[in-house]
Amino acid sequence: MKDFKSSTVYQIYPKSFLDTNGDGLGELQGVIDKLDYLKELGVDYLWLTPFFVSPQNDNGYDVADYREIDPRYGTMADFDDLVREADARGIRLMLDMVFNHTSTQHRWFQKALAGDPVYKDYYIFRKGKPDGGPPTNWESKFGGNAWEYVPAFDEYYLHLFDKTQADLNWENPAVRREVQDIVRFWMDKGVKGFRFDVINLISKGEFTDDNEGDGRRFYTDGPRIHEFLKELNRESFGRDAEIITVGEMSSTSMENCCDYAGADSGELSMVFSFHHLKVDFMGNEKWVLVPADFLKLKNILFSWQQGMAAHNAWNAVFWCNHDHPRVVSRFGDEGIYWKESAKMLASVIHCLRGTPYIYQGEELGMTNAHFTDLSQYRDVESFNHFQILRDKGMSESAAYEILKVHSRDNSRTPMQWDERENAGFTAGTPWISVNPNYRNINAQSQVGDPDSIFSYYQALIRLRKEHPVLAQGDFEPLDQEHPSVLAYRRDWQEESLLCINNFYRKPCRWNCPVPLEGYRVILSNYPDGEPNNPMELRPYESLILLRDGGSSK
Numbered sequence: 001m002k003d004f005k006s007s008t009v010y011q012i013y014p015k016s017f018l019d020t021n022g023d024g025l026g027e028l029q030g031v032i033d034k035l036d037y038l039k040e041l042g043v044d045y046l047w048l049t050p051f052f053v054s055p056q057n058d059n060g061y062d063v064a065d066y067r068e069i070d071p072r073y074g075t076m077a078d079f080d081d082l083v084r085e086a087d088a089r090g091i092r093l094m095l096d097m098v099f100n101h102t103s104t105q106h107r108w109f110q111k112a113l114a115g116d117p118v119y120k121d122y123y124i125f126r127k128g129k130p131d132g133g134p135p136t137n138w139e140s141k142f143g144g145n146a147w148e149y150v151p152a153f154d155e156y157y158l159h160l161f162d163k164t165q166a167d168l169n170w171e172n173p174a175v176r177r178e179v180q181d182i183v184r185f186w187m188d189k190g191v192k193g194f195r196f197d198v199i200n201l202i203s204k205g206e207f208t209d210d211n212e213g214d215g216r217r218f219y220t221d222g223p224r225i226h227e228f229l230k231e232l233n234r235e236s237f238g239r240d241a242e243i244i245t246v247g248e249m250s251s252t253s254m255e256n257c258c259d260y261a262g263a264d265s266g267e268l269s270m271v272f273s274f275h276h277l278k279v280d281f282m283g284n285e286k287w288v289l290v291p292a293d294f295l296k297l298k299n300i301l302f303s304w305q306q307g308m309a310a311h312n313a314w315n316a317v318f319w320c321n322h323d324h325p326r327v328v329s330r331f332g333d334e335g336i337y338w339k340e341s342a343k344m345l346a347s348v349i350h351c352l353r354g355t356p357y358i359y360q361g362e363e364l365g366m367t368n369a370h371f372t373d374l375s376q377y378r379d380v381e382s383f384n385h386f387q388i389l390r391d392k393g394m395s396e397s398a399a400y401e402i403l404k405v406h407s408r409d410n411s412r413t414p415m416q417w418d419e420r421e422n423a424g425f426t427a428g429t430p431w432i433s434v435n436p437n438y439r440n441i442n443a444q445s446q447v448g449d450p451d452s453i454f455s456y457y458q459a460l461i462r463l464r465k466e467h468p469v470l471a472q473g474d475f476e477p478l479d480q481e482h483p484s485v486l487a488y489r490r491d492w493q494e495e496s497l498l499c500i501n502n503f504y505r506k507p508c509r510w511n512c513p514v515p516l517e518g519y520r521v522i523l524s525n526y527p528d529g530e531p532n533n534p535m536e537l538r539p540y541e542s543l544i545l546l547r548d549g550g551s552s553k
């Protein structure tokens with residue numbers, strides 16, 4: 001059995017991973033073909049984003065059948081092969097379960113629309129306000145009001161995301177039983193991990209107008225959420241002690257996460273929270289250009305480290321996924337310090353207390369898309385918000401600059417395998433353009449090169465297995481208020497680890513508050529990193545120091 005604390009999870013967005021049949025879309029067979037690459041990297045679990053039958057309005061997060069594979073991604077036989085082949089390499093699969101909503105193409109919703117009361121109660125239908133307007137002023141995460149009118153019923157249904165993603169009614173026990181049954185179906189197929197999409201939004205509270213915000217306070221970490229998760233655990237994945245779970249928690253609180261992912265709470269193994277990725281937003285407003293606030297980033301990361309540890313709860317730690325821009329473009333440097341900054345950012349995440357997640361291409365230092373034309377975008381959220389900015393009177397070029405920075409498509413460009421046309425991703429026309437920098441940034445040039453970003457990720461994954469301090473250690477911030485250094489200490493029994501990072505291009509002198517006797521460099525992004533005090537940290541320099549002879553505390 002794998003221990004999830006010393007494991008690393010790798011996220012695959014199958015559509016952009018590898019296309020083996022030339023239709024421009026990646027598929028499960030592409031994942032099978034690259035299992036040796038993933039084994040070489042050293043990861044333990046593969047989280048695959050949804051490949052179920054779907055109209056693909058939100059790239060598969062709009063599921064129309066939870067038990068069938070969308071033919072665009074392959075067949076059930078491919079899936080069975082994938083489980084078997086991965087298992088043979090010591091790799092387990094983690095599936096992405098989207099249970100806050102279904103596609104409006106799902107047969108449940110179709111029956112609801114046809115007037116079947118049993119299925120109407122699977123969703124959240126409400127009468128409009130006396131003036132005929134939507135029941136509440138809540139906003140969809142993808143822009144606009146969160147209710148869609150159905151003339152035949154003179155009612156609205158709730159959709160917190162796209163209008164083709166109808167929210168499920170978890171108050172209905174029949175819905176909860178359906179969901180449990182789906183999880184058990186995939187457990188029977190040998191799946192050993194589940195990621196639950198926006199799972200903290202499933203319990204809706206009051207349906208009233210939000211005069212202070214967009215409505216999220218009424219359904220985020222809602223009234224029955226812990227009860228629903230405990231029940232799901234009991235009735236499905238909790239029956240197999242080997243299964244690990246991660247909940248995607250939107251706008252959550254630490255207090256709730258301590259329960260969601262508490263060691264004894266009977267809910268989930270760990271949680272994703274996103275507060276550290278909002279440091280270049282204006283409050284909750286993402287569609288603005290604001291420089292990243294480094295001290296805020298540190299304070300959020302560190303307070304979650306300490307708060308979760310204090311309650312024996314477990315974090316998933318990450319910079320990247322399919323919803324966020326590439327981290328090297330966001331917090332690092334795409335220019336001459338591309339390699340150093342990508343490695344430094346990797347150190348920061350992989351030495352934290354929590355299970356690290358790598359998003360495909362992150363291990364190569366893949367960058368933002370640099371699209372030059374609106375026609376290159378594919379994401380529904382990007383289109384909707386572009387229009388909203390335009391409707392507010394923003395010029396096309398200004399709105400476009402915001403998309404370039406924040407669009408989810410930044411992370412969805414095809415995986416860069418080699419120097420061949422389309423980066424070796426497809427022999428056809430890719431569904432979304434390949435990043436033009438693929439001749440410089442690709443897997444072929446990095447695997448086997450000891451100085452590559454890929455090799456650095458390999459080393460970090462290995463360290464977690466070799467040194468229990470990474471999985472088990474306490475966390476202690478160092479010099480938290482320093483304006484450019486991000487540093488912390490981990491301690492476990494005889495081992496003490498220091499992770500020291502210059503987050504900026506500007507060199508800086510830093511006084512390490514911990515006496516450095518006995519520490520040695522076990523990994524650095526400069527060949528001659530030295531543990532001197534004070535330290536002269538070079539651009540984006542990262543030092544991981546270890547002492548195995550006991551703590552100096």
Ligand code: TEU
Pocket residue numbers: 058061062098141161197198248250286322323381
């Ligand atoms: O995302 C949830 C979510 O709220 C955000 O990540 C969202 O996409 C973004 O912040 C909007 O600015 C999950 C999935 O990861 C995402 O791909 C889906 O679109 C979404 O749920 C709906 O299923």
